[in-house]
Amino acid sequence: MTATLAIIGAGPKAVAVAAKAAALRGMGVPTPEVVAVERTSVAANWLPGGGWTDGNHRLGTGPEKDIGFPYRSSAAPRRNADLDARMMRYSWQSHLVSTGQFAEWVDRGRPAPPHRKWAQYLRWVADQVGMTVLSGEVTEIGVDGDRWALATESEHGGASVSADALMVTGPGQSERSILPGNPRVLSIAQFWHRAAAHERICAERVVVIGGGETAAAILNELFGHRVSTITVISPQVTLFTRGEGYFENALFSDPTGWSGLTPAERRDAIARTDRGVFSARVQDSLLADDRIRHLRGRVAHAVARDEQIRVTLHSDRAGEPLETVHGFDLVIDGSGADALWFTQLFSQDALDMIELSLGGPMTGDRLQESIGYDLAVAQLAPKLFLPNLSGLNQGPGFPNLSCLGLLSDRVLGADLGQRPPSVNRRRSHGRQPIR
Template identity: 85%
Template sequence: MTATLAIIGAGPKAVAVAAKAAVLRGMGVPAPEVLTVERSAVAANWQPGGGWTDGNHRLGTGPEKDVGFPYRSALVPRRNAELDEQMMRYSWQSYLVGTGQFADWIDRGRPAPPHRTWARYLGWVADQVGMRVLRGEVTGIGIDGDGWALSTDSEDGPGTVLADAIMATGPGQAERSILPGNPRVLSIAQFWHRAAAHERIGAERVAVIGGGETAAAILNELFAHRVSTITVIAPQVTLFTRGEGFFENTLFSDPTHWAGLTLAERRDAIARTDRGVFSARVQDALLADDRIRHLRGRVAHAVARDDQIRLTLHSDRAGESLETVHGFDLVIDGSGADTLWFTELFTQDALDLIELSLGGPMTGERLQESIGYDLSVGQLSPKLFLPNLSGLNQGPGFPNLSCLGLLSDRVLGAELTRPDPLPRRTNEYQPIR
């Protein structure tokens, strides 16, 4: 009985898993059927309409870290070299060769591609492997026998997807902000929609909330707009630069020794290389622009008053709690992804089962600490894969683009069904592209 893996969101992780599953089946090796539920399009978040970019900014990770990287498979004894060779057919270089762009890319010095080009690459892979995509939105996740039942609202109306396992991907919605509906407060999506439409922002005092790469991309775009001062609001004591040397990068592409680190060492490594840090390229731009300053604190409250947005910042200094109020003409909420966006989808029966496996209420901390080797919630059956929450336990490369090939290995190497599964209805959905 072939298992079904349902993936919420047709981004890089979904494409990587679907590609390797297709290659395995082509080699005669059993692999689950992969069905992706996507409300927009393949790689939508890398395109202007997805709300996370205008499509023109450069990819922060090298494009060679593609859907098969690092090409070190360990799924099929004595045939892993063959598996990697087959996956190379869907590499970044193969895409460039297949679309007549390879020589030009080499001659230009192998530049990082714009986000929209990366999206085209992912779409090309999805087409090549025949990835099944249901165009719709997941509205609920419940239990059906030994598996999951995903309620969906698709182009054909409401429906149900039955799956033996689920993988939730993506950063959530980019439309949220600290003061919805106020024209002086922009969400990530609102900011990038304006940038994509070439609307110039003109303001005296602008605040950008967030100290990670989402906020960094917004800053990189703001440099070209008519603003007098830009204040970055983040809880860190300063704006740290992401470590991008060989040893730091190895943590992302080769997590072999990650489990041997203490919890404190892992948290420290993530803080120095991944969470709340700017890339060296963005930091160089910050140094060259004297409009930028940093304000330490967390936004506790926001209110519109006197043609300004007044932000109340909370910070701890010298063991004391301190609150300060600052006024801005425009606030851009770039606080980034919501890694727990999917938790609101669970029905009560599904939530009860998850909390039973966690040994308590479902929280972000409990979920992170439960993630096992296969990137799923430990002790939970049916499987729930959460690669975006796996960094603490399994390595910092899994939540991002740094080791998509290893990610697909971990997921596809998991046991997705119980030894004697109950009879299940089959999905009637057809691929939608």
């Protein structure tokens, strides 16, 4: 009998955990059964159909920071060197060697791959380790005794998945926007679908809402379209560049000293290096394009009027609240991922259980402050792993791609209990192959 770890989403974090579990199992080390629940396909968010990219933009993190990085395993005491060697079989370089691309990649200067090639790598790893993927969308997260109970739906029917632990990944839905249904307002998904179809955007005044990497990728694409001015709206006083030197990068790869920082120091480090900042590559493009300008504030609401979208902006000046209205021909809502997207899925029983462990209503701040060393909500059983919310307590590398090997160690090193796995079908619905 083994424990079951269910993962919502089959992206890099899920693939990393599945690969580490397979490596441990190959060494004879007890490890939970890993089941990913995915509504489309493995690595879907890195492909045009996922709504977050057209597949052609380049990975912001070096591909060497792959599913085993930094290859400093701790999940197999006295055998971690063997575990690292096994994980190297699933490295980015091993993928290139296996597919005959390694020499070309080296000769080209080891460039960051486009998103579609990163997706190919993740799918290659999933194939290599025999990753179990249940096709379906999670519609409710409940509890059944001391286990999680996930209700799923897909075109094949519905299923319920019972698990001793649950890990939530993914940025949520990319279809949301401030004015749904208006053709002059594009969600992230709508923008990338147009880009993937090679539809040229022609507009006088375009605004992009958001100051993070999602908005930066949109800007990078917009440079090649026929637009006269591009305004970026973000809460920051300016468009900051992400710190990309050795000392900043080391915070993401090695969180050893993170717990010794005060909460204020941690927040400051995240603000300078990760949240609401653009990469140096995008900033270089901004400097060379005189169509770009920046407005500081938060978008309160938007209305359609006189063949324009009127955006109301809230900001402050000298401590006094300030409200301004600006008109644009096209609005692209690139405000980015919703880290709390999954909270709407909890049943009332599950919500009561979580709030009891948090000591109050479930909020983003309470969840972030509750994340323990294993990347799970402290004092909560069964385990709920929330790596996307673990940056404040455990280090900025865990929410993104910077230390997937450490992430899998911490998750698989947690005490999940020993239970028989269970997937109960309500109608005809089997586990689907990952392709």
